[in-house]
Amino acid sequence: MEKFFNPESVVVIGASNSPFNLGATICNILKDYLDYTGAVYVVNSKGEQVNGCPGFSSVPALSAVPDMAIIIVAARHVPGIVRDCAEKGIKRVIIESAGFAEDGAEGAAMQREIDEVAQSSGMRIMGPNCLGTLSTRNKFCSFYGVNPSLVEMNQIFEVPGNISYIIQSGGVVVLVMESLYYDLVGINKVVSIGNKCDVDEADLIDYFQKDETQVIGMYLENVADGRRLMEAAEKSRKPILVFKTGKTPEGAAAATSHTAGMANDDLIFDSACRQAGMIRLKSIDELHSLPKIFTQMPLLKGNRVAMFTNSGAFGSIAADLLAEAGLRMVTLSDRTQAKLKKAGQVFNVKNPVDIGPAPPQTYLDIFEILLAADEVDGLWPLLSVWQTFVIDCLEELLKMCRHYDKPAAIYTPNAISKSIAIRTGRRIPIFETAEQSARALCVSFMFYNSMRKRGGLENCEIFAAPGME
């Protein structure tokens, strides 16, 4: 599997110099942009070279056996080419072409043909109807149509991170990668698996156990093999965040026309997630918004949360959200309340703690009092940035969270654009909405609980990993 993300040589079958050729965009990103050092061959009817990559008129004609083939030609040609690849001894194939099982009976028949070749030859196949793999550390990318002029794209390869995604659809890949550019966690690997006739989510969960991945995000339109997925998830020592469409009959029908999955029963999937310790997401945006609670904060090790706001309304809003997230508003002890009274400027020393206009030291004192309190498992600051010193205080809060080994899910009730700018500029894990903060605490606690049940707590705390500050 490693070589799917880090091949020493590849052939792009279908890359040519015709205008709008999609295969050529793969050669371009590898050669011009990523400075990929492996060999890149191309196959096209003329046998012409593309962007300096040696060209051949067929797979049998190739002068070497590359680690991986990327196929991007009309669907009807694909089964024959896969057979050629098998005969040539190529062990890995990514089929990016669409027009298979998602496109009706004829396509489904072709997909079965491909399956048979794979099974008899032992080659592994990704797709069809997919984008394949991206690896930031190896600077490899098999995606077609990537626009390397996007600043977002640059940053993704410049600053590798530790989140890996298994995504059935290209569109979601773009959303996630762009969004992380405005966040403080980075990408390790992304794989788009499309119709997943062979390599599926279970294979990839297994694979991501052994590399730099810290959090696994999945977007599924259907489940390939429920039992294998559950087995892989149960063994996972890394949090798995999964968004699945098809909750309603309408969504399931739309998914089928997209990546050819059978509409799996949504309730069964829901209980499978609970059983296997996968965290089911409520919105597609949670795929990119929630990982930072794992990489930037200690786990939430109990359900008692203290809130702290400089705007009373948000205490009340947050109390509703916390209850809906299945967590508890902690009842602060008399001792903690007495300390808070001394800190001054506090309107309400009960939870939610509510302060008026106050100097920086008051903020710092309250952070410390709440994190140090035995009855508090985690903190939810809802702090409007009305002066820049609030941002400075949040920076201090990160250190305190590490010291007390308790998380804070920070929300700033400011315009989203402004909150994102602060997050990007100051490297503070700020959530964009109050809902996200509540969910972040919830998923942190879910992961903690499932690891505890399985006896796997020892090595699961990502935040404690060295070098992750």
Added chain:
Amino acid sequence: MEKFFNPESVVVIGASNSPFNLGATICNILKDYLDYTGAVYVVNSKGEQVNGCPGFSSVPALSAVPDMAIIIVAARHVPGIVRDCAEKGIKRVIIESAGFAEDGAEGAAMQREIDEVAQSSGMRIMGPNCLGTLSTRNKFCSFYGVNPSLVEMNQIFEVPGNISYIIQSGGVVVLVMESLYYDLVGINKVVSIGNKCDVDEADLIDYFQKDETQVIGMYLENVADGRRLMEAAEKSRKPILVFKTGKTPEGAAAATSHTAGMANDDLIFDSACRQAGMIRLKSIDELHSLPKIFTQMPLLKGNRVAMFTNSGAFGSIAADLLAEAGLRMVTLSDRTQAKLKKAGQVFNVKNPVDIGPAPPQTYLDIFEILLAADEVDGLWPLLSVWQTFVIDCLEELLKMCRHYDKPAAIYTPNAISKSIAIRTGRRIPIFETAEQSARALCVSFMFYNSMRKRGGLENCEIFAAPGME
């Protein structure tokens, strides 16, 4: 009520030259920033002037009777001052001081004292524990602590809009105003009513029927008088979007300590909303994200929605959200499907319509085919901006929506920051999440339905109003 937002003269009681004096910040914003042309007086113990505003040592000593008094002194002094104002003949008072019913029995007793003065004198009171009023067109603002250096603040007064807010809490005011700065709808008036011992949400809904307001947004922690609110809402010809905290016992308790409301039964509030045609919001962010569906788009006049995406996954995600929003995926007629086939590049001509890489004309053709179809009541475009021409196409879409008198709830599956930048720069009503788009169509249809039931459809279509392009 009008003079609460547009007084010819005011007195700020409690403004002084002491450091950190909050009353002085009100004088400053009126004099230095808003160029308020009315007279501003101040009352403080020394009788000193503040920022050029003539000072008096008491209310009886005032040389004139201003249209309105703003009181911002320690709570214990407030009842006496209110009495002085009544005797002086001042008809309107905003009490910004906190420390009343939200603060326990003693505060509640003071609040009752104030009530009695108001009732016997006929004066109207806003607050206590509030910020008062802001009016963009009159350039008036009674809020304390406003930082006029905020760019967001500038823009709000520079470009008046047509959304008016009734908000119980100052913190939510800041969130909403900042967020609208990054949106394409503007503010008409904002009023923060705090503990609302006299003027309440019902008074303000009535008042906003007669001015430039097109959409009313409300943040409530409790309901002052359910019957009056329902009567006002039932008469409203303008959509009322309301977010109420206290859904859970935890939230209700937090609200009580904030603005002293009794925890009203949430289920009763829910059914009251349905009965009176108020639209209950699901998140605080909907207060600023949803109004644009009313001001920038025709109403949704049926529940049949067509989706159009250039990324198949989003069709499937959207289908789930649409079903959850209570709307219907329209079944496209054979005629419409045949037209879509001719448009070319279409992967799926059934709803959701799904296209691959395609030129601008294909986008425009599909917009036109779907909006022109009799079976389609509204459009949900989910279009990733992978080339800038997609933005140009969306601009054309706005004109087509107007022509066909059907709305489009545009979502761009890009990073939120990027979508917001396009929205602000190009004046296209883009929603930040798929959830928001679905909700926008839902609330548009809810308002249409409630107006139809009441026979009030004729003048309720905001978008058709002249001069609103």
